[in-house]
Amino acid sequence: MFARDQVAGQLRRRIECGELTAESALPPERELAEALGVSRMTLRGAIEQLANEGLLVRQPNRRTRVAGDKISRSVAFMSFSEEMQTRGWRPHSQIRQMTAAVADVSVAAQLALEVGAKVIYLERLRFADDEPLALERLYLPYARFALLLALDLASQSLYSIIEQELGVRPVLAEESVEAVLLSAEEAGIFSLPVGSPALLTRRVTYDDQGQVIEAATSLYRGDRYRMTLVRRR
Amino acid sequence: MFARDQVAGQLRRRIECGELTAESALPPERELAEALGVSRMTLRGAIEQLANEGLLVRQPNRRTRVAGDKISRSVAFMSFSEEMQTRGWRPHSQIRQMTAAVADVSVAAQLALEVGAKVIYLERLRFADDEPLALERLYLPYARFALLLALDLASQSLYSIIEQELGVRPVLAEESVEAVLLSAEEAGIFSLPVGSPALLTRRVTYDDQGQVIEAATSLYRGDRYRMTLVRRR
DNA sequence: CAGTGGTCTAGACCACTGA
DNA sequence: CAGTGGTCTAGACCACTGA
Numbered sequence: 126m127f128a129r130d131q132v133a134g135q136l137r138r139r140i141e142c143g144e145l146t147a148e149s150a151l152p153p154e155r156e157l158a159e160a161l162g163v164s165r166m167t168l169r170g171a172i173e174q175l176a177n178e179g180l181l182v183r184q185p186n187r188r189t190r191v192a193g194d195k196i197s198r199s200v201a202f203m204s205f206s207e208e209m210q211t212r213g214w215r216p217h218s219q220i221r222q223m224t225a226a227v228a229d230v231s232v233a234a235q236l237a238l239e240v241g242a243k244v245i246y247l248e249r250l251r252f253a254d255d256e257p258l259a260l261e262r263l264y265l266p267y268a269r270f271a272l273l274l275a276l277d278l279a280s281q282s283l284y285s286i287i288e289q290e291l292g293v294r295p296v297l298a299e300e301s302v303e304a305v306l307l308s309a310e311e312a313g314i315f316s317l318p319v320g321s322p323a324l325l326t327r328r329v330t331y332d333d334q335g336q337v338i339e340a341a342t343s344l345y346r347g348d349r350y351r352m353t354l355v356r357r358r
Numbered sequence: 359m360f361a362r363d364q365v366a367g368q369l370r371r372r373i374e375c376g377e378l379t380a381e382s383a384l385p386p387e388r389e390l391a392e393a394l395g396v397s398r399m400t401l402r403g404a405i406e407q408l409a410n411e412g413l414l415v416r417q418p419n420r421r422t423r424v425a426g427d428k429i430s431r432s433v434a435f436m437s438f439s440e441e442m443q444t445r446g447w448r449p450h451s452q453i454r455q456m457t458a459a460v461a462d463v464s465v466a467a468q469l470a471l472e473v474g475a476k477v478i479y480l481e482r483l484r485f486a487d488d489e490p491l492a493l494e495r496l497y498l499p500y501a502r503f504a505l506l507l508a509l510d511l512a513s514q515s516l517y518s519i520i521e522q523e524l525g526v527r528p529v530l531a532e533e534s535v536e537a538v539l540l541s542a543e544e545a546g547i548f549s550l551p552v553g554s555p556a557l558l559t560r561r562v563t564y565d566d567q568g569q570v571i572e573a574a575t576s577l578y579r580g581d582r583y584r585m586t587l588v589r590r591r
Numbered sequence: 592c593a594g595t596g597g598t599c600t601a602g603a604c605c606a607c608t609g610a
Numbered sequence: 611c612a613g614t615g616g617t618c619t620a621g622a623c624c625a626c627t628g629a
Contacts, residue, residue, distance in 0.1 A: 129599085164602090184615085186609090306555050354535070360616085398621095399617095
């Protein structure tokens with residue numbers, strides 16, 4: 126465990142339990158670093174983490190403050206199940222594959238694991254009102270989520286399962302979106318012509334501790350799906 | 359100007375001009391820092407910037423490598439010009455059309471105007487380093503933005519113009535993203551094969567008063583552009 | 592084993608704010 | 611003016627990879 130994460134965790138707890146209240150200022154960095162027994166640079170790393178999470182607000186030449194209650198919902202992030210339900214569609218899933226596997230270089234990098242570490246591989250075809258809408262492939266760290274292999278994921282939301290069973294809550298996702306064409310195999314799965322347009326999203330999801338939960342790609346058919354966002358600045 | 363940004367800029371240029379080619383490894387951090395005349399920590403700050411931009415790929419105990427060729431992009435909501443500049447690409451525009459026009463049902467609804475109200479129609483081909491990357495079509499209310507018709511939009515950012523000239527600041531955008539195929543005409547504009555994949559975004563942008571600034575669609579070529587987001591909840 | 596990126600330290604100077 | 615966060619330095623040790 127790194128000092129930076131320990132310090133961030135400590136500050137996070139003191140904010141959540143109300144010891145550091147909303148809008149209150151943190152002590153000066155030099156004082157706080159000494160009190161916590163770390164260098165100022167390390168403390169600043171922890172503060173940056175919490176600022177990125179939206180818990181702290183920094184201003185040059187001013188003390189860093191605890192953020193207000195305003196939820197800065199830059200881009201709301203939902204599970205497939207939640208998204209379909211808000212759109213008024215019935216979601217369900219067909220599990221195409223679910224196995225223990227071994228992380229290659231790319232998966233390991235995304236999950237912050239070592240190459241060769243055990244992972245869970247899950248491939249699901251996701252339906253909206255009985256029409257296949259997306260092909261999802263995801264990897265999770267085996268050590269933390271092994272229990273999923275024994276559960277029924279066809280009807281339940283993955284996120285609600287890991288929250289209920291493990292108390293793990295996804296709070297942040299880094300996502301990229303690009304346009305691609307369906308390969309022959311993918312086209313067959315959707316019963317669409319080869320070369321149909323599709324949205325490919327790649328996502329890495331984190332819990333409130335900054336731990337990676339999953340690395341996932343989702344391939345959405347282009348003729349039925351449109352992603353929507355609200356962006357602020 | 360900070361040393362970190364200067365170093366990041368230098369590396370960015372060396373990547374762009376091909377001196378550091380795709381998939382090639384950077385020199386060891388200790389060597390590179392000395393060659394650039396900065397401390398290793400400062401160099402690492404620059405490397406982190408470029409990694410966040412998607413230009414570099416880091417792996418523990420391995421040399422940092424130059425990423426593949428897709429332009430990947432950052433968080434919140436930026437103008438095309440801003441986005442390209444943070445990526446280290448020179449943005450410019452070719453104005454294909456700019457006229458006063460009349461709002462049809464769809465445009466009127468998006469701009470919160472009446473059908474038949476006067477609007478400005480602007481069609482721009484947007485370049486990153488002299489390569490056409492996106493075809494943008496946008497509508498603005500004529501009453502508020504008539505002065506744009508007299509200005510040079512080829513080299514300046516639309517957002518910076520309306521902020522400087524009118525004090526209007528875009529702060530929120532509702533956006534949708536879908537995957538489409540290029541039509542014959544569009545493919546010709548990008549010099550790509552007909553049927554190439556593309557990202558089509560539709561955007562309505564608001565100022566801090568909640569007034570609509572623009573309704574826009576942008577067609578990004580799928581082979582060179584990837585949208586990235588950070589989502590929270 | 593030497594090489595590598597990841598982390599951390601204990602300082603330093605800077606620009607800016609506000610009394 | 612003292613206080614503050616932002617940046618930077620020149621080291622250090624660590625865990626890990628691969629020869």
